[in-house]
Amino acid sequence: MVLVDRELRDWLRSLAVHHHDDDAAAVRGQLSDEGAAYLERIARDGTLSAALAEIAATEPQLAD
Amino acid sequence: MILVDEYFALPALVGHSPAELAGEVLALTYSRAYRLTRALLDPGPGRLATRGRFTRLVEALSTADQLKLHERLADPDPAALTIVDPRPLIRTAGAIQNTYAVSLLQAETLAAAVTTDWPIRFAAHESAPEPVRRAAVELGLDLATIT
Numbered sequence: 001m002v003l004v005d006r007e008l009r010d011w012l013r014s015l016a017v018h019h020h021d022d023d024a025a026a027v028r029g030q031l032s033d034e035g036a037a038y039l040e041r042i043a044r045d046g047t048l049s050a051a052l053a054e055i056a057a058t059e060p061q062l063a064d
Numbered sequence: 065m066i067l068v069d070e071y072f073a074l075p076a077l078v079g080h081s082p083a084e085l086a087g088e089v090l091a092l093t094y095s096r097a098y099r100l101t102r103a104l105l106d107p108g109p110g111r112l113a114t115r116g117r118f119t120r121l122v123e124a125l126s127t128a129d130q131l132k133l134h135e136r137l138a139d140p141d142p143a144a145l146t147i148v149d150p151r152p153l154i155r156t157a158g159a160i161q162n163t164y165a166v167s168l169l170q171a172e173t174l175a176a177a178v179t180t181d182w183p184i185r186f187a188a189h190e191s192a193p194e195p196v197r198r199a200a201v202e203l204g205l206d207l208a209t210i211t
Contacts, residue, residue, distance in 0.1 A: 035129035036078040043074040051103040061168035
């Protein structure tokens with residue numbers, strides 16, 4: 001018998017996007033300047049590239 | 065509208081559109097949005113916590129910024145970044161994969177360009193390996209890499 005992992009299931013359900021959800025709109029905001037700059041940097045300095053390559057290494061359909 | 069790779073999309077997602085594409089609305093295919101989300105998603109509770117191989121990328125962000133990034137990944141501001149609906153592209157992407165030695169991710173990007181006539185602009189050379197460049201030439205697509 002397999003026990004249902006309710007915590008995992010609830011978390012996965014919470015990730016689903018419900019468009020036009022007022023609660024989601026309420027939390028949408030600007031990242032801090034530091035946060036945005038960090039994401040901009042990792043997008044261009046090879047950090048993100050390495051992570052995407054790691055995904056692609058095991059999932060060829062997601063490879064560049 | 066311009067189709068882009070994840071390296072252009074991530075800054076655009078947080079309001080920092082690349083200078084090279086200023087004033088343009090960027091578009092990201094579903095599979096690229098999926099891969100980017102995989103790379104940045106919080107690992108979550110329980111069993112998934114042990115699978116968060118990529119969370120190191122966002123550990124430098126504050127908790128508040130991680131929450132905002134999470135929301136933007138799930139539901140981008142359409143004025144900055146559009147996620148392309150994959151459904152109309154299924155047959156085209158399938159035919160492209162039957163014709164060229166490309167991945168699903170690459171085929172979907174090429175299919176979106178064929179279908180919409182939008183140009184493709186990549187920020188990394190690895191986004192456009194030889195089979196993708198060859199397909200773009202043979203299909204008459206406007207593909208360029210801007211580094």
